[in-house]
Amino acid sequence: MASNGDVKDIHNSESTKTLLKSDALYEYMLKTMVYPRENEFLRELRLITKEHTYGFMSSPPDEGQLLSLLLKVMGAKNTIEVGVFTGCSVLATALAIPDDGKVVAIDVSREYFNLGLPVIKKAGVAHKVDFREGPAGPILDGLIADEEHEASFDFAFVDADKPNYGKYHEQLLRLVRVGGVLAYDNTLWGGSVAMPDDTPLTEDDIDVRDAMREFNARIAADARVEPVQLPIADGITLCRRIA
Numbered sequence: 001m002a003s004n005g006d007v008k009d010i011h012n013s014e015s016t017k018t019l020l021k022s023d024a025l026y027e028y029m030l031k032t033m034v035y036p037r038e039n040e041f042l043r044e045l046r047l048i049t050k051e052h053t054y055g056f057m058s059s060p061p062d063e064g065q066l067l068s069l070l071l072k073v074m075g076a077k078n079t080i081e082v083g084v085f086t087g088c089s090v091l092a093t094a095l096a097i098p099d100d101g102k103v104v105a106i107d108v109s110r111e112y113f114n115l116g117l118p119v120i121k122k123a124g125v126a127h128k129v130d131f132r133e134g135p136a137g138p139i140l141d142g143l144i145a146d147e148e149h150e151a152s153f154d155f156a157f158v159d160a161d162k163p164n165y166g167k168y169h170e171q172l173l174r175l176v177r178v179g180g181v182l183a184y185d186n187t188l189w190g191g192s193v194a195m196p197d198d199t200p201l202t203e204d205d206i207d208v209r210d211a212m213r214e215f216n217a218r219i220a221a222d223a224r225v226e227p228v229q230l231p232i233a234d235g236i237t238l239c240r241r242i243a
């Protein structure tokens with residue numbers, strides 16, 4: 001439709017269709033569609049986590065809402081999470097899977113997980129959470145070594161050390177069934193993946209930006225998965241395993 005005076009077309013040949021244009025728009029989404037429908041225990045854990053020094057590491061509630069819907073649409077029962085922190089996404093998962101479902105939740109720190117555990121218990125879903133303490137690489141290798149786990153998971157969510165995403169991808173392709181989904185968090189890393197190389201960034205951010213660029217290129221070229229990259233939160237890449 002053509003512009004009419006001051007009324008601008010929402011979409012035109014000069015614009016992109018991304019909706020992430022302002023903090024106000026994000027606040028609008030949260031207030032309109034996320035907070036009013038947020039599970040009371042997810043809210044409690046979100047508010048506890050917000051007070052933690054590293055509270056920024058937690059996935060935001062709109063991401064939890066997406067994971068929850070996706071898991072329910074898929075009918076996912078058995079899942080893996082790499083990078084648990086206080087358990088916001090683990091709780092969203094445990095609430096979304098059936099009562100006899102399981103989330104194998106891996107983190108190097110039990111201390112972080114213990115902060116969220118009382119809320120997970122109060123929510124009545126602790127029996128669905130199988131927490132494993134330690135570095136994810138060897139723990140995933142342990143699962144692979146046990147034949148009963150081969151292609152036995154419906155879904156995996158990776159939200160830990162970014163430089164190892166490529167390695168986790170190879171391991172998870174052994175554990176997630178064909179038709180299942182592997183989800184990777186932070187794949188746009190604050191937009192830094194598309195910033196000029198000389199943009200001033202911390203050494204850590206340069207390392208993660210480079211790791212994410214490499215990982216994104218690897219996934220784009222991986223014929224074993226059908227990927228989609230969502231500009232939600234910090235960028236979420238969903239990969240449906242097809243081979």
Ligand SMILES: C[S@@+](CC[C@H](N)C(=O)[O-])C[C@H]1O[C@@H](n2cnc3c(N)ncnc32)[C@H](O)[C@@H]1O
Pocket residue numbers: 057058059082083084085086087088089090106107108109112134135136137159160161
């Ligand atoms: C971004 S936080 C996870 C946030 C969580 N998914 C949520 O939604 O609240 C990353 C977590 O990964 C964990 N981590 C970092 N390196 C790891 C590794 N090699 N193996 C397992 N966990 C790791 C950290 O201890 C931290 O708790």
